[in-house]
Amino acid sequence: MEGVIDAHTRALLTRRPGFDWTVTEFVRVVDARLPPRVFRRHCPELDDGVTTPSGVPVALQLLGSDPAALAANAEQARKLGATAIDLNFGCPAKLVNRHDGGASLLRDPQRVHAAVAAVHAAVGSDIPVTAKIRLGFSHRRLALDCAKAAEDGGATQLVVHARTRDEGYRPPAHWEWIGRIRRHLGIPVVANGDIWSLEDYWKARTLSGCRDVMLGRGALADPWLAQRIRHWLTTGETLPTTPWQARGAILAEFAALQRTTLPERVVTSLVKQWLNHMRQRDAEAARRFHAVKRINDLETLLTGLGAAREERARSQPEPA
Ligand SMILES: Cc1cc2nc3c(=O)[nH]c(=O)nc-3n(C[C@H](O)[C@H](O)[C@H](O)COP(=O)(O)O)c2cc1C
Incomplete structure (x- = not known):
């Protein structure tokens, strides 16, 4: 999460069991191939096996709209050792959207396809390319088309934040919409949005039908949330509230x-x-x-x- 979850935070949050993987803050791609220091700043783990100190893999996230520029920077990241590239089609920030990045691409599924396909063509035979979307920009009518576009472009996994861009972070997250997408895709779909507790986790899983979820703010609000979920899944017991x-x-x-x-x-x-x-x-x-x-x-x-x-x-x- 940009400005919030950096390598230090990832290290602390993954020290306890629960997380299977993490992702960097987005690296903003405009046109030129960015210098190695930009990638290392966002992902210091590149010099350390591309995992957190506890061994949890870190995917490097790119945000941009120009397929060629995204491909060139994905290639650069791969050369620096990245082991997974994630593409951000979810950012709602006005500045980012005005410059045609993040969720603004969700207005045209072909652009999602073009971005994923270009990055996949550049690195996809070596490392997985994953994508993160919202349900749309101002409406949900293109949600499935955007998800399919990411899959057809070569994404090996899709995280869906269950809100449109215009819904910002306003509750509720529409977890049932993730289920509609999941049922039409062959790749794993990961549910995201408003998972603050074990109860939310189970509800999101039930309504979306997804096996996996992504935690954002919930992991900051309760740093033991991932462990709480993992513990419950493996033992059926509920851990006490984080003191x-x-x-x-x-x-x-x-x-x-x-x-x-x-x-x-x-x-x-x-x-x-x-x-x-x-x-x-x-x-x-x-x-x-x-x-x-x-x-x-x-x-x-x-x-x-x-x-x-x-x-x-x-x-x-x-x-x-
Ligand atoms: C301050 C802030 C920064 C974020 N930065 C990113 C980012 O860099 N990349 C990304 O994919 N999502 C980013 N997100 C979105 C979260 O990953 C997540 O999709 C969203 O907050 C909903 O999930 P949550 O309710 O679990 O937080 C950010 C969210 C917030 C609040």
Whole structure:
């Protein structure tokens, strides 16, 4: 997720079991072949086996509209070691759409086809090309055509965010529409949108008929959501609610990782950004968010969260 889930966040979220794969923030492709540093910035894992430290594969996501430029950049990514390319046809951002990227291609299935086919022709015999769509731009009438266009172009998997671009992030996500698409496609379809809890997971699976789901904001709101799902699938047991201690600890670790490369004021706002996602679904996170939202100093913020203490406790060896 652009501006939200970078390599550090991927590393922290995949440390516990649950995720089968992850994807980078989108690399914006306009025309020229981008230099290697752009790919490495979005996907530092390229230099580390293209997995998170726990071994979960990372797909590199491209966003653009020009098939030739997408193909050239996919080829560049492949040369740098990418093991999967994902194409973004879901971004609703006005700036991106104005420049003819993301969800704007959903107005014309042929353009989805052309983009996927060009990237597939460039790298598809070496590495899988996957795609992510919404149900459409301003209506759903082309949802199936766009999905089929991605499949016919050579996509080996399709993630469907169950809303149109104009619906933004407004609930509800129309999971039953993913089922309509899935029934007509031969490739795996992955359900996405508004999966915040184990209950949502099961409902999304039931209504879409998909075996797999993609977690976005839900994984930030509850960093143990993927594990919660995996645990329930394998044991039938429900894990307890994620305690604040665990949330505080992950925020402190996040801050520690980010401050190795970023200025403290940026880290401070990144920590608040993640806490803001947590507070949507957790009363204690909401209380802490209100208590610290005006703090601009990182140490004071972490102290306010009790996060520094949690992190220290976590990193101390267990008493013998
Ligand atoms: C801040 C933000 C950034 C996002 N960036 C990306 C992105 O770079 N690539 C992508 O495929 N989807 C991106 N998304 C969309 C999510 O992947 C996901 O499809 C959407 O949030 C719905 O799923 P959720 O309800 O589980 O979050 C972004 C969403 C948000 C809120």
